Amino acid sequence: MNKMKRRESPGSNAFLMAVSAVILGLIAGAVLMAAIGSNPFSGFYYLFRGGLMNIERIGNTMATATTLMLVGLSVAFAFKTGLFNISAAGQMLVGGLCATIVAHKVFLPRPLFLIVLIASGILGGAIWGVIPGLLKARFNVHEVVATIMMNWIAYWSIYYFVPTYLKGPSLETESASIAISQSLRAPWLTKLFNGSYMNLGFFIAIVCVVLVKFILDKTTLGFSLKTVGFNRHCAEYAGIRVNSNVVISMMIAGGLAGLAGLTFYTGYSRNMQIGVLPAQGFDGIAVALLGASSPIGVFFSSFFFGILQSGKGFMNAMTSVPPEIADTIIATIIYFTATSVLFGRIWEAVFKRRRTIAKEEQ
Amino acid sequence: MWSTLSSIFPYAIGYTMPMLMAALGGLYSERSGVTNLGLEGLMVIVYFFSALAVKLTEATLGVNALGLGLLVGTVAGALFSLLHAFASINLKADQVISGTAINMIAGALTVYLARTITGSGNVRIMMGIIRKNIPVLSKIPIIGPLFFTQTYWTTWICLLVWLISYFLLSKTSFGLRLRACGEHPSAVASAGVNVHRMRYIGVILSGALSGFGGSVILITYSGEFNGTVAGLGFLSIAALIFGQWKVLGILGATFFFGIATTIANVSQVIPSLMIVPPVYFKIFPYVATLLALVAFSKRSAAPLASGQPY
Numbered sequence A: 001m002n003k004m005k006r007r008e009s010p011g012s013n014a015f016l017m018a019v020s021a022v023i024l025g026l027i028a029g030a031v032l033m034a035a036i037g038s039n040p041f042s043g044f045y046y047l048f049r050g051g052l053m054n055i056e057r058i059g060n061t062m063a064t065a066t067t068l069m070l071v072g073l074s075v076a077f078a079f080k081t082g083l084f085n086i087s088a089a090g091q092m093l094v095g096g097l098c099a100t101i102v103a104h105k106v107f108l109p110r111p112l113f114l115i116v117l118i119a120s121g122i123l124g125g126a127i128w129g130v131i132p133g134l135l136k137a138r139f140n141v142h143e144v145v146a147t148i149m150m151n152w153i154a155y156w157s158i159y160y161f162v163p164t165y166l167k168g169p170s171l172e173t174e175s176a177s178i179a180i181s182q183s184l185r186a187p188w189l190t191k192l193f194n195g196s197y198m199n200l201g202f203f204i205a206i207v208c209v210v211l212v213k214f215i216l217d218k219t220t221l222g223f224s225l226k227t228v229g230f231n232r233h234c235a236e237y238a239g240i241r242v243n244s245n246v247v248i249s250m251m252i253a254g255g256l257a258g259l260a261g262l263t264f265y266t267g268y269s270r271n272m273q274i275g276v277l278p279a280q281g282f283d284g285i286a287v288a289l290l291g292a293s294s295p296i297g298v299f300f301s302s303f304f305f306g307i308l309q310s311g312k313g314f315m316n317a318m319t320s321v322p323p324e325i326a327d328t329i330i331a332t333i334i335y336f337t338a339t340s341v342l343f344g345r346i347w348e349a350v351f352k353r354r355r356t357i358a359k360e361e362q
Numbered sequence B: 001m002w003s004t005l006s007s008i009f010p011y012a013i014g015y016t017m018p019m020l021m022a023a024l025g026g027l028y029s030e031r032s033g034v035t036n037l038g039l040e041g042l043m044v045i046v047y048f049f050s051a052l053a054v055k056l057t058e059a060t061l062g063v064n065a066l067g068l069g070l071l072v073g074t075v076a077g078a079l080f081s082l083l084h085a086f087a088s089i090n091l092k093a094d095q096v097i098s099g100t101a102i103n104m105i106a107g108a109l110t111v112y113l114a115r116t117i118t119g120s121g122n123v124r125i126m127m128g129i130i131r132k133n134i135p136v137l138s139k140i141p142i143i144g145p146l147f148f149t150q151t152y153w154t155t156w157i158c159l160l161v162w163l164i165s166y167f168l169l170s171k172t173s174f175g176l177r178l179r180a181c182g183e184h185p186s187a188v189a190s191a192g193v194n195v196h197r198m199r200y201i202g203v204i205l206s207g208a209l210s211g212f213g214g215s216v217i218l219i220t221y222s223g224e225f226n227g228t229v230a231g232l233g234f235l236s237i238a239a240l241i242f243g244q245w246k247v248l249g250i251l252g253a254t255f256f257f258g259i260a261t262t263i264a265n266v267s268q269v270i271p272s273l274m275i276v277p278p279v280y281f282k283i284f285p286y287v288a289t290l291l292a293l294v295a296f297s298k299r300s301a302a303p304l305a306s307g308q309p310y
Helices: A002-008 A014-035 A040-052 A055-080 A088-105 A110-139 A143-165 A187-192 A201-218 A220-230 A232-237 A242-268 A280-290 A295-318 A324-338 A340-361 B002-032 B039-061 B064-090 B095-118 B143-147 B153-171 B173-183 B185-190 B195-222 B232-242 B247-266 B278-295
Strands: none
Touching: A014 A040, A014 A280, A014 A295, A014 A324, A014 A340, A040 A055, A040 A295, A040 A324, A055 A088, A055 A201, A055 A220, A055 A242, A055 A280, A055 A295, A088 A110, A088 A143, A088 A242, A088 A280, A110 A143, A110 A242, A110 B278, A143 B232, A143 B278, A201 A220, A201 A242, A201 A295, A220 A232, A220 A242, A232 A242, A242 A280, A280 A295, A280 A324, A280 B095, A295 A324, A324 A340, A324 B064, A324 B095, B002 B039, B002 B143, B002 B153, B002 B173, B002 B195, B002 B232, B002 B247, B039 B064, B039 B095, B039 B195, B039 B232, B064 B095, B064 B195, B153 B173, B153 B195, B153 B247, B173 B185, B173 B195, B185 B195, B195 B232, B232 B247, B232 B278, B247 B278
């Protein structure tokens, strides 16, 4: 009885925490809009309308959510093993780079080509993820520090690689555009969504959500990964090989982030810009936190952030609110998720007071 | 080779100083037991506010506006770091997530404000510190051209801050207490020291120092806020680790990284440096840091309780 009560206590309810963080983030956004003299209601109206108002924009939102979903899965997967994959951005870059090279240089029949393309994305990201994993397992190097270093190694490598080998005809700072037939775009999808950025990556992401859920819930691998996440020493005592689990977890997380890079660079934008760490790599942390690290949670929260990200341009066109409001809201939500202890306590206090009032009335 | 070296040295020193300040800030925070991954974000926030302060006052205050920019930056950094302090000390939040959130808030919020105030995402200032040769000292052979020509006056303040930090951390009881908070907080608490207060001081100092560093970027080599400090905050974290969490080590690491980055930056214009592709110089600090972590993994110098709430 006691146990059940504890599980139901409002302070530890993941869904309530997530909703509180979102509401506080949106309030912070509203305050910022009001601070520059804009009407928050019309700001939010156009923000959401920009993400959802017609079939083309819904397609764009889904394409944006695709990348966020895969990064979210990557971060969530590492979380499950007790690791923090802060370098999804770097893994996206390397996965995207490998996929871009394949898209430019490899010519095969379409089905075969897609398999090679997807494999290259996974491979690039997995290599970038497995290095911090190995360093953690073998030398006990903290994965947060290692992944930050990997981020910047990827950033500078691409900064010099793209202009040298993949330069476009016009700009020095981005790679040549990938032909539609060599990208993840599909004519029938583009037609279905009225010429939006919607691409085959969406289906890759859905498959990954199902796969990750299956691995975590139904396989021995998933069980041992989660056990390592809950209690490293206990897992070791039970005979689970902690170190190899750490390596596998980082490799899979890296592969998922590499897929995110694939969907972004060969599906959404069709070229690579240099001098940018993809913001999705960090927004994905928000997706994972808000989704409470569960695949289904990640699925839904990626749509929420997808709407914010794809609606901001329209909002900026219709009001005087700068598009960075969306990024500010996302960042604030992360901060409030980190500090969820605070409103955990507040909810606790609110519920307790209600309970005592109810008792007194009895 | 000598002439190339002596011509890029002043640039390397100019680039090193903001990094040194942020890394020192990170050191105070880590030594008190709070990991601060938000150094980058703190620098960006300050970069914006000091640019704004200089821009608004440079017409009336003249050169003094630069000093005001430094002051505003330092205070803004200290205030903004309270967000991280509150989350990680009072609420016992995950410090990595809180630091990441600060980086993201800084990047988005400053451009948001800059767009509203100036119309574009940039804030440009008219003035900057003029490089000067130090009289007499710049005439010394070898050392003179390397260290005492074309210097900014902020460089000397930064070095002074470094010297004071060295003294403060290793020779005073305050330094001992701060370091002990990062190693074994409960032992310090049982000796009657307020751990939370010490950690607050550590985090606020990290904000103030990265703030100082961020304003130095603005008024020395940049001259404009453009929404990013291009990973300098993360480079500082790398320097902090490569310097093995020691004041002297940090000076060496930041200088080492500063030279590497400067060589990469100028190699496009100085052909004799093109023998090695610039990418190797740019990734060198991060690879070196990873290797240092591996090499010292057996006896890590990292504060024991860093990152753990108390």
